[in-house]
Amino acid sequence: MKLHSDPQSSQNTITGYGIGFLEVNQTPYSHALIVQPEGEVLAWPVEEIQDLSEDHFSMISALLPELVIVGTGKKQVFLNPKILQPLIKAKIGFEMMDSQAACRTYNILMGEGRKVLAAILLEKD
Incomplete structure (x- = not known):
């Protein structure tokens, strides 16, 4: 899937997503990413997905987003609330969705000026 970005924007925009890769500002990555509008x-x-732990969400919580969009790979997976405790305790909103939907949703919310963070797992073959 190719996503289009505003060439005038200095924000981190997800510009592509596919099996085994994620592209931010037209730079390809081949591993899971945390993307925020700035920085x-x-x-x-x-x-x-089964490797996720509370520590992974503590890392995210420390970045102080308003909302976390978790891309869970090819399919939407609902995570055990126990591993989401760092977000719950910090009163940070979160949504789980397949990674392709997470990329689109992140771009929309970022474009609206929201303090959103996308944590994206890559889709495997």
Whole structure:
């Protein structure tokens, strides 16, 4: 899937997504990412949905977003509330969706000026 960005924007826009890759500002990545409208695009140190732990969400919580969009790969997966405790305790909203939908949703919310964060797992073959 190719997404289009505003060439005048200095914000981090997800410009492409497919099996085994994610593209931010036309730079391809081959690993899970944490993307916010501003600042550095961060590697998210997780390979598979079943590897997610509370520590992964503590890392996200420390970035102080208003809303976290979690891209769970090819299919939407609802995560165990136990591992989401860092977000719940910090009163940070969150949504789980397949990664392709998460990319689109992040771009829309970012374009509206929301303090959104996308945590995207890549789709495997």
